[in-house]
Every structure is written in C-alpha cells, then in structure tokens.
Amino acid sequence: MKVIPIYIEAGISGFESPAAEYKELGLSLDQLLIRHPNATFIGQASGQSMQGIGIFDGDLLIVDRSLAAKNGDIIVANFNGCFVCKIIDKVQARLLSASKNHAPVKINQGDDFQLEGIVTRSIRLHHQAPELTACMH
Amino acid sequence: MYALVDAVSFYASAEKVFDPSIRNKPVVVLTNNDGCICAVCPIARKLGIPKFKPYFQVKAFLQKHNVVIRSSNYELYADLSERMMNVIARYCDNQHVYSIDESFLYFKNYGKIIKDWHQYGHEIRRAIWKETRLPVGVGFGSTSTLAKAANHAAKKLSGYNGVAVMNNAQQSKPILKQMDVNDVWGVGRKISLRLKQQNISSAYQLSKQDPKTIRKQFSVVTERTVNELNGISCLTWDEVKEPKQEIFSTRSFGQRIVDIHSLQAALTTHGAIVAKKVRQQSSLVKKLMIFASSSPHDENYYKQVMIYKFPVATDNSCDIANAISLVLTDIFITGVRFYRCGVGAIELESRTFQQPDLFVADNSNPALMNCLDHINNRYGQGALTLGAEGQTQLWQMRRDFLSPQYTSNWRDIPKIRC
Numbered sequence: 001m002k003v004i005p006i007y008i009e010a011g012i013s014g015f016e017s018p019a020a021e022y023k024e025l026g027l028s029l030d031q032l033l034i035r036h037p038n039a040t041f042i043g044q045a046s047g048q049s050m051q052g053i054g055i056f057d058g059d060l061l062i063v064d065r066s067l068a069a070k071n072g073d074i075i076v077a078n079f080n081g082c083f084v085c086k087i088i089d090k091v092q093a094r095l096l097s098a099s100k101n102h103a104p105v106k107i108n109q110g111d112d113f114q115l116e117g118i119v120t121r122s123i124r125l126h127h128q129a130p131e132l133t134a135c136m137h
Numbered sequence: 138m139y140a141l142v143d144a145v146s147f148y149a150s151a152e153k154v155f156d157p158s159i160r161n162k163p164v165v166v167l168t169n170n171d172g173c174i175c176a177v178c179p180i181a182r183k184l185g186i187p188k189f190k191p192y193f194q195v196k197a198f199l200q201k202h203n204v205v206i207r208s209s210n211y212e213l214y215a216d217l218s219e220r221m222m223n224v225i226a227r228y229c230d231n232q233h234v235y236s237i238d239e240s241f242l243y244f245k246n247y248g249k250i251i252k253d254w255h256q257y258g259h260e261i262r263r264a265i266w267k268e269t270r271l272p273v274g275v276g277f278g279s280t281s282t283l284a285k286a287a288n289h290a291a292k293k294l295s296g297y298n299g300v301a302v303m304n305n306a307q308q309s310k311p312i313l314k315q316m317d318v319n320d321v322w323g324v325g326r327k328i329s330l331r332l333k334q335q336n337i338s339s340a341y342q343l344s345k346q347d348p349k350t351i352r353k354q355f356s357v358v359t360e361r362t363v364n365e366l367n368g369i370s371c372l373t374w375d376e377v378k379e380p381k382q383e384i385f386s387t388r389s390f391g392q393r394i395v396d397i398h399s400l401q402a403a404l405t406t407h408g409a410i411v412a413k414k415v416r417q418q419s420s421l422v423k424k425l426m427i428f429a430s431s432s433p434h435d436e437n438y439y440k441q442v443m444i445y446k447f448p449v450a451t452d453n454s455c456d457i458a459n460a461i462s463l464v465l466t467d468i469f470i471t472g473v474r475f476y477r478c479g480v481g482a483i484e485l486e487s488r489t490f491q492q493p494d495l496f497v498a499d500n501s502n503p504a505l506m507n508c509l510d511h512i513n514n515r516y517g518q519g520a521l522t523l524g525a526e527g528q529t530q531l532w533q534m535r536r537d538f539l540s541p542q543y544t545s546n547w548r549d550i551p552k553i554r555c
Contacts, residue, residue: 036268037223038220038223038224038268038269039220039224039267039268039269041155041543041544041550041551042550043550043551043552043553044550044551044552044553045553045555046552046553046554046555047554047555048555049555050555055555057555060550061553063553065267065268065269065270066267066268076553078157078160081157081158081159081160081161082157082158082554083157083551083552083553083554084553084554084555085553085554085555086555097555112160112161114157114160116157116270129547131547131548132547132548
C-alpha cells in the first residue's frame with residue numbers, strides 16, 4: 001500500500017520574537033580596544049612606577065606599534081634589553097615614571113633604546129583570571 | 138610587475154620580536170626534535186654558523202660564542218606570519234602567500250600609480266618593521282622568477298639594502314650575473330649540476346640560452362624559467378596553487394618507542410593530521426602509506442612500509458585510523474627501538490569528481506568530520522582527537538629550548554616593567 005504522508009497542520013505558530021530583526025553581532029572587546037590588530041600586542045605590567053596614571057602591577061597593557069609617539073605619551077620601549085612602560089619626554093630624552101618614588105631616567109648614548117609602541121589601553125582585572133595566574137608574581 | 142616579499146631568517150627574527158634581551162645577540166633556531174639548525178640570524182651568520190648543520194656537531198662552537206639557541210616555536214611563527222602577511226596585503230590587491238614567510242604580489246595596471254618601485258619597496262619594508270618588528274627583503278621583477286631573483290639580490294648582495302628592482306634587461310643584468318644558477322627559482326640541485334657541466338653557471342648565462350634547446354635537454358619547466366628570466370611571464374598563480382598530489386605527516390620521535398600502543402598513537406596522530414589536510418584541499422585518500430623505522434645509525438636498521446588501499450576513497454579520520462590499526466601488527470616488532478614513523482596519502486582523488494562504489498556503503502560521515510574540524514579550529518589543534526591518538530604523548534617532538542608563546546597563551550604574554 002502506498003501512503004502519502006500529510007502532516008496535520010493546526011495553523012498555530014508562536015509569535016515571532018519582535019526583537020529578531022534587531023539582533024546584531026554582539027559586542028566585541030577586541031573591536032573596541034584594538035584599532036590595529038596586526039600591529040598590536042598585549043603585555044602585562046610588572047611594578048609600581050606607573051600607578052600615578054592608573055597602571056598597576058598585573059594590569060594588561062595594549063600596545064600599538066603603528067602609532068607615532070607624541071611627547072608625553074605612555075609608551076613601551078626596549079630599554080637595554082628589557083621592555084619598560086614609561087611616559088616619554090622627547091624634549092629632554094627622558095623616561096618618566098608616574099610615581100614619586102621613581103626618578104626620571106635619562107636616555108644616554110650608550111643605552112640600547114628602541115621605541116616599541118604606544119600604550120593605548122590598560123586593563124585592570126579586579127577578579128583574578130585563572131588563565132593569567134601563572135604570571136602574577 | 139611582480140614582487141616577492143620575504144622575511145630575513147624568519148624563525149630567528151621572530152624569536153627576537155618579543156625578547157628584547159636577544160635583539161643584539163646571535164640567535165639560531167633548531168628544527169623538529171632540536172636536530173639541526175634551520176635558521177641563523179644575520180649576527181650569527183657573521184660568526185660563520187652554517188645552516189642545516191646537526192646541532193650536536195656545532196654545540197661547542199655555539200657555546201663558545203654565546204649563541205642563543207631556540208627550538209622551533211611554531212605557535213609564535215604562525216601568529217607573526219599572519220600579521221606580516223596582513224600588513225603586506227595592504228600594498229597590493231593581488232597577494233599570493235607562498236610560504237610561512239614569503240608572499241608574492243602582482244601589480245596589474247599599477248604603472249600610473251607607482252612611479253618609483255624602489256621607494257614603494259622601502260615603504261613596505263618600513264611598515265612591516267614598524268608594525269611587526271620583522272625585517273624583510275623586497276624584490277620587484279617583470280616576472281615572478283625575476284621578482285624572486287630580485288629578492289635574493291635585495292637580501293644577499295651588497296648595495297641593495299633590502300630592496301631590488303628588475304624591470305628591464307639593464308636592471309637585471311648585473312644581478313643575474315652575480316647569481317648562481319642554483320639560486321634561480323625552479324632550478325633544482327640536479328638541473329643546476331647538469332647546467333654547470335655545460336658551463337652554464339650564472340643566472341645570466343642561463344637567460345642567454347635558447348628556450349627551445351633547453352626544453353629538449355631538460356623540460357618545459359626549465360624552458361619557462363629561461364623565458365621568465367627574460368621578462369616573459371609564464372607562471373600564473375593557479376599553477377602554484379594546485380592541490381597537492383601527496384600529503385605526508387612524518388617525524389622522528391623525541392624519545393624512542395618500544396611498545397605497540399605508543400606506535401599506534403603516533404601513527405594515528407600523523408593519520409589525523411593527513412586526514413585534516415586532505416579535507417582542507419577537498420581531496421579524498423585512495424591509497425595510504427604507513428611506515429616506521431629505527432634509526433639508520435642503529436646496528437640492525439629496521440624499516441617497514443605498508444600500503445593500504447581503501448575500497449572507497451575517504452577523508453574520514455576514523456577510516457584512516459582503522460587502516461593504521463589493520464597494518465600495525467605487520468609493522469611493529471618487539472625489540473625494535475623505533476625512531477621515526479609517518480603516514481602519507483600517496484593517491485588522492487578530488488571530492489568533486491568522486492567515483493562511488495555501488496556495492497560499498499558510504500560511511501564517510503562528512504558532518505562528523507566537519508564538526509571535528511570546527512571544534513579544533515575554534516579551540517586549537519588537539520582540542521578534540523581520536524581515542525587512538527592517546528593522551529600522553531611521550532613521542533612528541535623534543536623542544537628543549539622553546540621560547541614562550543607570547544601571542545597565543547595568556548600565561549606567556551610579555552612582561553613589561555613599570
């Protein structure tokens with residue numbers, strides 16, 4: 001016997017969500033915080049010398065290499081083989097801290113100095129992130 | 138106009154990006170299992186360290202000169218490669234990524250926009266250095282073979298400082314004259330030996346040969362090379378992009394393997410890698426080669442190769458794992474200390490033109506494989522594996538001098554002193 005299946009239809013369907021048409025892609029922190037993804041890296045602050053401008057030990061720093069540094073920018077540099085985060089004083093070639101306990105550092109001829117990028121954002125983690133805990137020391 | 142942009146000793150340069158303490162030091166990078174030197178930074182090159190030398194042979198020399206040694210950090214290189222390629226892509230609308238650190242560009246109708254290719258090349262170099270901290274060489278040429286030659290000149294010959302242009306015979310001649318025929322793109326070691334027997338030793342001499350005669354003596358490929366050296370474009374992107382005819386995954390072990398379960402795990406892992414690559418290029422495996430061996434330096438060298446032919450070509454990782462289980466007992470012998478193993482798809486079919494078998498059930502399960510690939514693409518390679526691949530991977534490659542994964546693991550992000 002051949003049977004042609006016909007499904008019973010009650011003609012009842014729920015209301016389509018009135019918000020369906022307004023669904024967007026959601027918010028991405030990357031999109032907000034990172035302008036130049038290819039030129040940006042994320043580092044972690046270690047030390048107290050930048051607390052005056054709100055960068056604390058353990059904060060995440062978003063560093064953009066593609067921007068040109070202006071006087072007074074918060075920068076990351078390779079200073080004698082070590083990444084440092086400071087305020088750049090281009091006029092007197094100095095690295096300034098944001099703390100009374102740390103004196104400005106003059107960049108001398110013999111120093112190995114390369115500007116690595118501009119700190120465009122810093123992020124404080126008020127709760128510990130387990131992914132990062134190995135670095136907290 | 139074509140261009141080839143590639144990084145200067147990419148692996149070694151990549152190691153310096155996030156480790157400022159080694160920027161001014163000689164750095165070498167070792168291959169899989171820390172066996173050989175595969176990259177030498179320019180500072181280390183000045184010390185006379187040769188590429189492809191076994192590590193143990195130069196260990197004392199490296200120590201004496203305080204050379205920084207690194208294992209291959211593929212996670213870091215892949216990330217930096219992608220960034221570099223993205224920056225390059227801004228400079229041309231037709232980009233072909235040729236390898237992890239090489240990218241061809243084809244400038245069609247750019248003549249009116251770009252007046253000075255030299256300057257444009259330096260612009261590309263500066264942008265890549267500023268944004269990724271990778272040094273590159275840029276070569277321009279009226280064919281891709283000339284672009285490759287110009288790139289060679291940009292990096293190796295003095296006076297070019299990272300950029301060379303070969304747009305006409307006048308610009309080409311001095312570079313081709315200084316270039317060994319062996320360094321010409323598309324000329325292999327064997328062909329260059331035969332050319333040298335005929336006193337054709339420089340790229341310039343090769344360019345002066347009659348293409349038709351070269352075709353008779355060598356092949357159509359070498360004929361094209363001669364034409365390309367003379368500015369006649371013969372190679373197209375599609376030819377370079379053609380799907381691979383064979384796909385292999387093979388490696389020597391970090392530690393010798395003596396039990397059958399570890400060998401199965403290692404072979405299955407290689408099988409899964411092959412299956413994934415096969416799916417990526419929309420192929421199917423018809424014939425699979427499975428092999429394992431002890432070291433050729435061992436006293437009783439043992440090697441066994443098995444070929445498995447699938448009744449119906451497949452791209453299913455499970456089918457490949459089953460094939461490996463079937464031949465495993467023919468490969469494994471108690472007492473052999475296995476040093477190396479691998480799996481290769483040696484006969485591939487196109488999925489689009491598959492010939493199904495009327496009498497064999499189709500158990501390819503594309504939905505499952507799709508799901509597997511999606512999960513691994515999203516959560517990282519190895520997030521989801523076959524049970525037979527095992528959990529403890531003692532046989533994994535040795536990487537004793539591995540640098541942190543600065544850009545792909547939160548625990549490894551660079552520390553910045555405040």
